[in-house]
Amino acid sequence: MRTIDRPVRWLAAALFLAYTTVSVSKHLRIRTTGYDLGIFEQGIRGYAGGGAPLSPLKGPGVHLLGDHFHPLLAVLAPLYRLFPGPGTLLLAQAALFAVSAVPVTRLAIRRFGTRGGLAVGAAYGLSWGVQQAVAFDFHEICLAVPLLAFALECLVEGRWRAAVAWAAPLVLVKEDLPLTVAAIGGYLILRGQRRRGLATLGGGVVAWLLIVGVIVPAFNHDAAYAYTSGGALLTEVPRKLLTVAMILAPTALLAARSPILLIALPTLAWRFWAANPNYWGTGFHYSAVLMPIAFVAMLDAPPVLSGRFRRIVPAFCLAFALLSTATLPFRALTDPATWQARSDPAAAGVRRILERIPDGAVVAASNRLAPQLTARCEVYLFPGYPGDALRPEWVVLFERPEYVSYTRAQYRTVLAGLPGLGYRQIDSGHGVLLFTLTRPSRSG
Structure with missing residues (x-):
């Protein structure tokens, strides 16, 4: 098992505290929402009681697996049974996002040394996609981000079997993520792992077809998957290009130099194809899964700087994250009301x-x-x-x-x-x- 150096642990702990403070204080100040914290709590409450994940907020008798496919949320049920309440979900999400910084920071330390690596790890932890997800209630993608981050670390290090093992549970997190698993299979093929890559690619595609075509409709009142509308790929193209630019910008565009960035394509494809305008921009939680892909792609990219100029990249990444925070949810950390939420x-x-x-x-x-x-x-x-x-x-x-x-x-x-x-x-x-x-x- 890979060890975690003390500085990496401290960074993850600091991120956990930041995430917890932002999300819990928001809840204490009555700023979280039924869509979606309440919906997910109802579902996990159902699991914790030994029943189905039903959500009356979505409608009487609505089974959440007929809406989105996220059975891996059941792993949070024992924790919820011990500590029932929305705060448990927010704390679990904060911990999962914080853990995802571990593999990213370890790779960054290998590339830039301890000080530079910690700067890149902090930049990832404060990246706009993660901040938006932490601030917008609770979502199943908090399970996907650490799984994907560890899988990507293994890909960079050439530990192919471990990469597939980390990626495989993604098919149980949300119905679009089997296509991300398929993209990981495509990357393995590019790296010469033809047999393992074909199996991973094929498994991801088959899982996606079964989930969208059979499993979700089986739990849905209308016996259908509700998110099939699309064809909007050429709608609001400037907005979508801005989203792509924002994905690359935190890495000084260096992520574009690595084939690992191809793993982001399925997520971008379904979002830009979908008819829902919320998917096209940088808001909400939709870009959180793209942050580890972008940062690990940067760390995998061929070096473009050497010597003392290597310090420029970590410094840029951290500066970009900190400057972005001025317009992002974590600016709340500078607001005294955030720290006094319990007495509001x-x-x-x-x-x-x-x-x-x-x-x-x-x-x-x-x-x-x-x-x-x-x-x-x-x-x-x-x-x-x-x-x-x-x-x-x-x-x-x-x-x-x-x-x-x-x-x-x-x-x-x-x-x-x-x-x-x-x-x-x-x-x-x-x-x-x-x-x-x-x-x-x-x-x-």
């Missing part, structure tokens, strides 16, 4: 209102309130609910519209119609309204 008076006031909802209750909650309740209640998303088909006992929402897949007008319409559905407002404060169901609706 507005958040404390909201929690006092939520405490009126009993454990085990059925609740319709707006997006930012949902993950405050998913550990102890059955939570549906407002304004999708309540309605004639389902009327939870409680409704709690921010008076100011929060719209995920709903418009502001729909939000306001459902809010105005709550009395007609039999709801009475019993509390309010800090922009939050709490309703309870007191009688059947006139139409019911």
